[in-house]
Amino acid sequence: xxxxxxxxxAENLTKRFGDREAVSDVSFDVRAGEVFGFLGPNGAGKTTxxxxxxxxxxxxxxxxxxxxxxxxxHFTQAMAHVGAxxxxxxxxxxxxxxxxxxxFARMLPAGAGGRIDELGAMVALSExxxxxxxxxxxxxxxxxxxxxxxxxxxxxxxxDEPANGLDPxxxxxxxxxxxxxxxxxxxxxxxxxxxxxxxxQTCDRVAxxxxxxxxxxxxxxxxxxxxxxxxxxxxxRPAARAAETLSAFGAVETTTPFASLVDDGVGxxxxxxxxxxxxxxxxxRVPEAxxxxxxxxxxxxxxxxxxxxxxxxxLEITGGETV
Amino acid sequence: MRFPGLVENELxxxxxxxxxxxxxxxxxxxxxxxxxxxxxxxxxxxEKDWRVETQERMARIQNWLRDGRMPASSRRWARFELGRLQxxxxxDMDPEAVSxxxxxxxxxxxxxxxxxxxxxxxxxxxxxxxxxxxxTIKLLLTRPVGRARVLASKLVAQSxxxxxxxxxxxxxxxxxxxxxYGWVGWDAPILTGFRVGGDVFxxxxxxxxxxxxxxxxxxxxxxxxxxxxxxxALLTSVLLRSTAASMGTMxxxxxxxxxxxxxxxxxxxxxxxxxxxxxxxxxxxxSPPPIPGLTVDLGAAVLAAWAAAAVLAAFIVFIRRDxxx
Numbered sequence: 192x193x194x195x196x197x198x199x200x201a202e203n204l205t206k207r208f209g210d211r212e213a214v215s216d217v218s219f220d221v222r223a224g225e226v227f228g229f230l231g232p233n234g235a236g237k238t239t240x241x242x243x244x245x246x247x248x249x250x251x252x253x254x255x256x257x258x259x260x261x262x263x264x265h266f267t268q269a270m271a272h273v274g275a276x277x278x279x280x281x282x283x284x285x286x287x288x289x290x291x292x293x294x295f296a297r298m299l300p301a302g303a304g305g306r307i308d309e310l311g312a313m314v315a316l317s318e319x320x321x322x323x324x325x326x327x328x329x330x331x332x333x334x335x336x337x338x339x340x341x342x343x344x345x346x347x348x349x350x351d352e353p354a355n356g357l358d359p360x361x362x363x364x365x366x367x368x369x370x371x372x373x374x375x376x377x378x379x380x381x382x383x384x385x386x387x388x389x390x391x392q393t394c395d396r397v398a399x400x401x402x403x404x405x406x407x408x409x410x411x412x413x414x415x416x417x418x419x420x421x422x423x424x425x426x427x428r429p430a431a432r433a434a435e436t437l438s439a440f441g442a443v444e445t446t447t448p449f450a451s452l453v454d455d456g457v458g459x460x461x462x463x464x465x466x467x468x469x470x471x472x473x474x475x476r477v478p479e480a481x482x483x484x485x486x487x488x489x490x491x492x493x494x495x496x497x498x499x500x501x502x503x504x505x506l507e508i509t510g511g512e513t514v
Numbered sequence: 515m516r517f518p519g520l521v522e523n524e525l526x527x528x529x530x531x532x533x534x535x536x537x538x539x540x541x542x543x544x545x546x547x548x549x550x551x552x553x554x555x556x557x558x559x560x561e562k563d564w565r566v567e568t569q570e571r572m573a574r575i576q577n578w579l580r581d582g583r584m585p586a587s588s589r590r591w592a593r594f595e596l597g598r599l600q601x602x603x604x605x606d607m608d609p610e611a612v613s614x615x616x617x618x619x620x621x622x623x624x625x626x627x628x629x630x631x632x633x634x635x636x637x638x639x640x641x642x643x644x645x646x647x648x649x650t651i652k653l654l655l656t657r658p659v660g661r662a663r664v665l666a667s668k669l670v671a672q673s674x675x676x677x678x679x680x681x682x683x684x685x686x687x688x689x690x691x692x693x694x695y696g697w698v699g700w701d702a703p704i705l706t707g708f709r710v711g712g713d714v715f716x717x718x719x720x721x722x723x724x725x726x727x728x729x730x731x732x733x734x735x736x737x738x739x740x741x742x743x744x745x746x747a748l749l750t751s752v753l754l755r756s757t758a759a760s761m762g763t764m765x766x767x768x769x770x771x772x773x774x775x776x777x778x779x780x781x782x783x784x785x786x787x788x789x790x791x792x793x794x795x796x797x798x799x800x801s802p803p804p805i806p807g808l809t810v811d812l813g814a815a816v817l818a819a820w821a822a823a824a825v826l827a828a829f830i831v832f833i834r835r836d837x838x839x
Contacts (some may be wrong), residue, residue, distance in 0.1 A: 247652060
């Protein structure tokens with residue numbers, strides 16, 4: 192995947208409103224066939240960045256390229272490769288779904304009138320295509336917005352908070368659709384969200400934006416590994432004594448009786464003495480800590496360094512500010 | 515190229531919104547009401563037979579002409595009047611009564627101040643601001659079409675809608691007028707081309723034309739004035755991004771235009787305001803202008819200048835401004 196063509200690239204995007212910098216030096220690349228997540232709390236500068244990506248706002252500094260075409264200089268050619276939903280799926284409510292699609296098909300160089308039924312089926316709107324959009328639910332409008340974005344067979348799909356206002360089933364539907372578009376059609380998908388779980392489940396790579404700056408970027412796994420830091424999880428018996436011993440090497444965070452965790456057939460029947468201790472021990476002191484446990488006759492079943500969730504990464508990077 | 519498709523899009527938006535139907539209803543209801551009210555008022559003055567009266571007047575004029583002591587200009591007028599009375603008598607029409615065609619022409623005069631500009635504002639105020647209010651501007655301006663072309667398609671569509679409204683107004687006026695006052699009389703001679711230069715009445719430019727020709731001219735002027743109002747309303751729509759605010763601003767301007775000349779006719783510079791120049795058909799037909807120095811030519815030029823400046827400003831702002839709403 193690393194060798195796939197870069198279809199969307201932002202370089203040092205900066206946007207000022209008055210003397211406040213809403214977006215500062217944001218850079219990233221999105222490749223064909225990947226789903227790229229843009230994660231940040233509300234007000235972090237996600238939508239402003241997206242507005243610059245699609246040419247609605249002019250960056251004060253930096254540039255956006257879509258398949259190598261500078262959006263500021265070659266707007267119409269660049270936009271021919273992009274489908275987008277910015278902020279919310281706003282379509283003409285007094286028109287039917289089909290009329291909306293026909294409207295936007297007429298704005299495309301090739302015209303795409305023949306694909307409307309196909310796209311309607313793809314986003315599961317065939318039945319309602321001839322109803323007015325004002326009668327649609329938010330989820331249906333979101334799907335119609337995606338159908339609109341796909342009219343021009345884009346190489347880049349930009350979705351701003353696609354999960355907003357959707358129920359879990361709706362979110363899952365969108366997620367599956369997005370993954371399919373990336374996998375089957377090789378579309379580079381850019382998704383912004385303030386929901387960690389959504390990005391984690393949908394995206395291949397992530398950039399985290401906070402107060403207008405990208406704080407970290409990489410694959411979901413890389414980022415998780417990065418903040419895994421010094422957390423070690425040890426399953427031992429008896430757990431209480433293990434915790435006591437480990438506390439000499441680093442702070443013990445939790446001690447959980449194993450019975451409350453998954454029963455994997457090891458040490459069953461031994462009751463509450465068996466448990467999992469989570470402690471923060473620097474990597475170079477782990478062998479020493481293990482020796483101490485063993486020398487005291489404490490049984491050790493597993494030792495693992497858990498990869499943290501994006502949530503933990505995020506908390507760490509933003510200094511504890513919740514998403 | 516794709517431009518007709520863009521105009522089609524904009525016309526579709528006009529047609530599918532309630533606005534268009536409301537405008538049609540307003541026109542029909544208003545014209546119907548005027549005709550009804552006028553015909554009621556007229557019934558009371560039918561005392562003497564107009565045929566006898568007309569024949570008496572024709573005889574009087576013929577006597578004057580035979581007399582030979584009239585100045586040339588009056589002679590011209592007398593011949594015209596004689597022809598006009600003759601025309602009406604031959605067609606069994608009361609020369610002093612309103613005919614369907616005459617009513618249709620009068621509608622253009624009466625509506626170019628307020629009604630037609632109002633309808634233009636109803637269309638144009640919405641053209642850009644509605645896209646902002648519905649959020650659809652974000653889609654409209656991220657398609658592979660330049661902003662200039664998007665706005666141009668809107669301007670063309672709006673001008674088409676205004677043209678349609680003026681034509682429709684004329685047709686409805688003729689239909690109602692015809693029902694109430696009879697359908698014939700399109701080629702009745704009419705005096706036109708009065709110019710009031712200062713206090714001197716200059717008869718040299720006056721000529722007789724058939725009513726249909728005069729009607730086309732008057733509607734052309736009303737249409738032109740209405741288009742210009744539409745162009746200015748497009749600018750307020752672009753600037754204010756709110757339909758209500760844009761409509762309010764334009765309405766205030768229109769109302770100011772009807773009040774100003776009455777309350778402060780000495781202030782001559784107001785003839786360079788667009789609102790004081792809207793009654794172009796009146797200035798053409800020769801009613802004394804409310805402000806000294808106003809003529810059709812000047813009025814048309816002032817309106818055109820306002821419209822051109824408004825369109826230019828609208829394009830510059832629309833193309834350059836970030837869409838953050």
